[in-house]
Amino acid sequence: MQSPQLVHLIKLLSRLPGLGPRSGRRAALHLIKNKEQALSPLLSALTQAAESIVTCNQCKNLDTISPCHICSSPQRDQDTLCIVEDVSDLWALERSASFKGQYHVLGGTLSAIGGVGPEELGIGTLIARVLMLSNLREIVIALSATVEGQTTAHYVHRALQEACPHLAFSALAHGIPLGGELDYLDDGTLTTALMARRAL
Amino acid sequence: MQSPQLVHLIKLLSRLPGLGPRSGRRAALHLIKNKEQALSPLLSALTQAAESIVTCNQCKNLDTISPCHICSSPQRDQDTLCIVEDVSDLWALERSASFKGQYHVLGGTLSAIGGVGPEELGIGTLIARVLMLSNLREIVIALSATVEGQTTAHYVHRALQEACPHLAFSALAHGIPLGGELDYLDDGTLTTALMARRAL
Numbered sequence: 001m002q003s004p005q006l007v008h009l010i011k012l013l014s015r016l017p018g019l020g021p022r023s024g025r026r027a028a029l030h031l032i033k034n035k036e037q038a039l040s041p042l043l044s045a046l047t048q049a050a051e052s053i054v055t056c057n058q059c060k061n062l063d064t065i066s067p068c069h070i071c072s073s074p075q076r077d078q079d080t081l082c083i084v085e086d087v088s089d090l091w092a093l094e095r096s097a098s099f100k101g102q103y104h105v106l107g108g109t110l111s112a113i114g115g116v117g118p119e120e121l122g123i124g125t126l127i128a129r130v131l132m133l134s135n136l137r138e139i140v141i142a143l144s145a146t147v148e149g150q151t152t153a154h155y156v157h158r159a160l161q162e163a164c165p166h167l168a169f170s171a172l173a174h175g176i177p178l179g180g181e182l183d184y185l186d187d188g189t190l191t192t193a194l195m196a197r198r199a200l
Numbered sequence: 201m202q203s204p205q206l207v208h209l210i211k212l213l214s215r216l217p218g219l220g221p222r223s224g225r226r227a228a229l230h231l232i233k234n235k236e237q238a239l240s241p242l243l244s245a246l247t248q249a250a251e252s253i254v255t256c257n258q259c260k261n262l263d264t265i266s267p268c269h270i271c272s273s274p275q276r277d278q279d280t281l282c283i284v285e286d287v288s289d290l291w292a293l294e295r296s297a298s299f300k301g302q303y304h305v306l307g308g309t310l311s312a313i314g315g316v317g318p319e320e321l322g323i324g325t326l327i328a329r330v331l332m333l334s335n336l337r338e339i340v341i342a343l344s345a346t347v348e349g350q351t352t353a354h355y356v357h358r359a360l361q362e363a364c365p366h367l368a369f370s371a372l373a374h375g376i377p378l379g380g381e382l383d384y385l386d387d388g389t390l391t392t393a394l395m396a397r398r399a400l
Contacts, residue, residue, distance in 0.1 A: 002291065003264040005252050009245040015238065016227040023218035029288055030217050031246070032253050032262055038215070039250050045209040046231070046243050052205050053232050062232055064203040088229055091202065 006032075058129065060105035061121075062087050070094075070103060077101040078135040083126070083156060084142050085109060085149060093142065101140075104129065110155055111149040123156065127163045138168040145174060206232075245257060258329065260305035260322075262287050270294075270303060278335040279303040283326070283356060284342050285309055285349060293342065301340075304329065309348040310355055323356065327363045338368040 002010075006028060012026030031039040036199050055061070056068035063069055070076060080101030090103050096148060106121045118124070130136060141157055144147040157169055174192040185193075201208075206228060214224030231239040255261070256268035263269055270276055280301030284290050285308065306321045308314075318324070330336060340356055343349035357369055361368050375393040376385060385393075 001261075002294070003253065005245070005248045005264060006262065009249045011241075012238075012242045017230050018223035018226055019218060025288060025291065025349050026218055027216040028249075029262075029286075031289075034400055035250055038212075039246060042209075042212045043243070043246050043250060045212050046239060046246070048205045049209045049228075049232055050239050050243060053203065062203075062206065062229075064205060069203070087233075088225060091225065092203070106324075139242060162346070175286070 036062075059090075059103045060087075060107055061090055061103060075100075078133065079134065079137040080140060081130065081136055081138075082140040082142050085144055085152075089142065089144075099140075102133070106152070106156075109143070109146075109152040111148060115183070118155070118159070123159055126156070127160060130160060130164055130167075136167060138162075138170060141169065141171045143171075145172075257335050259290075259303045260287075260307055261290055261303060275300075278333065280340060281330065281333065281336055281338075282340040285344055285352070289342065289344075299340075300335070306343075306352070306356075309343070309346075309352040311348060314370040318355070318359070321352070323359055326356070327360060330360060330364055330367075336364075336367060338370060341369065341371045343371075345372075 009031075010021075010024045010028045013027045014021050015020060016024075019027065025073045031042065035127045052064045053062050054064070054066050056063055056066045061068045061070060065072070074089065077100050080099075080103055081104055082093065082099055083104045083106060084093065085106055087105055090105055093099050093103075104126055106126075108116055108121060110116055110118070110121065130139070139160060141153045143153040143156075153171060160167070161169060173196065174189070175179055175196060176182070176189065176193045182190065204338070209231075210221075210224045210228045213219060213227045214221050216224075218378070231242065252264045254264070254266050256263055256266045256271055258267045258271045261268045261270060265272070277300045280299075281304060282293065282299055282301055283304045283306060284293065285306055287305055290303050290305055293303075304307065304326055306326075308316050310316055310318070310321065329373060330339070339360060341353045343353040343356075345351050353371060360367070361369060373396065376389065376394060382390065
């Protein structure tokens with residue numbers, strides 16, 4: 001007995017990551033009950049985002065301009081490039097405010113099952129970009145510590161090292177996360193943290 | 201370094217019930233990465249909903265027409281009226297397909313702290329509507345089994361019984377939910393289920 005417009009809206013909201021049928025219904029109800037405070041602002045924010053957000057033609061970040069604010073900023077270091085899997089990883093690193101160099105977003109990981117090869121990830125474009133960056137000294141490969149992430153990291157490392165043997169390569173350190181309790185950590189993390197122990 | 205449009209969109213998405221800052225970011229990324237498949241359909245669904253969804257002037261359900269499809273359907277029983285707290289409760293009962301009568305949505309529960317009194321819940325309008333329904337035989341008070349819900353149910357029952365003493369009143373049965381394991385149920389539910397035990 002629900003109107004088709006409502007059913008359609010609930011279906012679309014339920015498809016958002018993190019939402020399901022129940023939370024989709026709650027979100028739809030919330031939006032419709034608060035047309036002025038919630039629905040209208042979201043509508044205009046979505047319209048603006050749809051119109052203005054583009055993919056940066058250099059690093060594949062999402063921004064309103066291309067090249068993006070990071071690529072075009074004179075304050076960013078030109079000698080380091082950080083390779084990440086996804087825009088959300090770039091955002092996470094930016095939130096930590098601990099990296100001041102350039103980024104490159106792969107947009108995924110290599111996956112034989114998913115049909116994602118080096119061409120889909122634009123490894124050729126990445127190498128071409130790296131060759132153009134004349135001040136580059138170091139490439140930080142900051143991919144996830146998953147099997148797919150590490151396989152991709154290995155492939156990217158090998159391909160870039162072949163093309164630019166003069167560059168330094170690094171990866172994020174493995175170890176115990178801050179606040180992590182040993183009892184709750186998996187054996188792999190503990191082994192890695194123990195092997196990479198630092199002198200005090 | 202994120203564009204203000206993105207920050208604004210993430211903020212609005214994070215405010216949806218069931219979403220937080222992290223899932224808001226994920227939802228925003230998902231929408232922007234899938235402009236054709238996700239953002240545009242959601243945009244038009246929201247626009248349509250904003251334009252077409254209205255509150256039914258009889259039962260306060262949300263629909264594209266007022267009186268809503270339930271109030272105006274000749275197939276629905278005219279002799280029972282079910283009083284619910286929220287539109288989501290009406291939807292839940294409709295999904296169960298076990299009630300074929302009329303509805304009335306209170307839109308909340310009585311709350312001294314929240315400043316919600318009988319006027320805010322439209323108890324007067326409800327009584328006026330009940331007096332107009334000439335075929336009405338029974339009123340099902342289907343409010344939540346919470347303290348607020350049961351307080352409101354008690355008040356609504358008393359007010360309606362005073363105005364229409366000839367009507368039958370009922371409430372949803374309390375007991376063990378289907379699939380419920382005794383060990384996981386609270387003492388209150390178990391006590392109620394035991395006291396209301398049925399002969400076999």
